[in-house]
């Protein structure tokens with residue numbers, strides 16, 4: 001397993017070259033985490049309200065830490081202060097930045113699982129991201145695959161021994177989610193409407209849904225991730241950054 005070499009965040013504003021996607025990891029459980037109060041926060045009022053609606057503190061913390069991290073990351077690309085970042089939302093809830101020049105739009109997508117979030121940032125093209133924790137005891141993978149995988153995906157999964165199916169299952173799952181998040185439809189598009197290959201393919205002929213590419217990687221030994229981006233994009237570089245934990 002080769003792992004990305006996550007670098008500390010650059011001190012200065014980040015320029016994103018055309019053929020590049022930046023990937024960020026955020027620690028969602030920093031030691032000094034504190035819930036925000038309305039007069040001392042970089043979050044917007046609607047984010048505070050959403051944070052207030054979570055039933056469990058764990059999910060509230062994940063959301064707040066994720067949004068803080070996302071704002072800090074996007075501030076690096078836009079030159080805004082983190083508190084001044086403004087989001088708008090697509091029909092199915094995909095967040096994007098307001099007031100962006102069309103051809104140089106900073107696009108992003110966030111995914112979280114347990115204590116880690118992955119953010120993908122690209123310029124002038126949609127991007128989707130998904131991260132899953134592989135350490136948890138998994139449900140009955142074969143039954144779950146019947147529910148969410150197409151026949152070709154189930155067949156590919158069946159080529160692995162039953163005890164070895166967790167990673168290929170999560171690989172396929174993250175690839176499907178990354179695609180659904182890239183196009184912005186999320187689970188509004190049925191998971192069985194398109195197929196992916198479970199293994200990474202060098203030449204990306206891996207998705208029957210048209211015009212998108214997928215790239216899978218291990219974020220760390222416990223997390224498998226995938227990103228999706230348009231087929232027309234010729235991506236030559238991925239850059240890897242880790243956001244320091246902040247309360």
Ligand SMILES: CC(C)(COP(=O)(O)OP(=O)(O)OC[C@H]1O[C@@H](n2cnc3c(N)ncnc32)[C@H](O)[C@@H]1OP(=O)(O)O)[C@@H](O)C(=O)NCCC(=O)NCCS
Pocket residue numbers: 063066067091092093094095109110111112113129130131177180181182183184185186187188
């Ligand atoms: C998008 C979706 C697949 C995310 O699934 P998940 O595995 O639970 O969550 P992840 O951690 O991978 O991603 C969550 C993040 O994706 C982003 N997101 C939300 N909706 C999105 C969408 N439609 N497309 C892409 N990204 C989306 C947000 O940044 C969200 O983070 P937040 O909760 O902190 O705001 C799922 O929430 C979904 O299907 N949403 C669409 C529901 C819908 O159709 N709503 C219509 C009315 S708004």
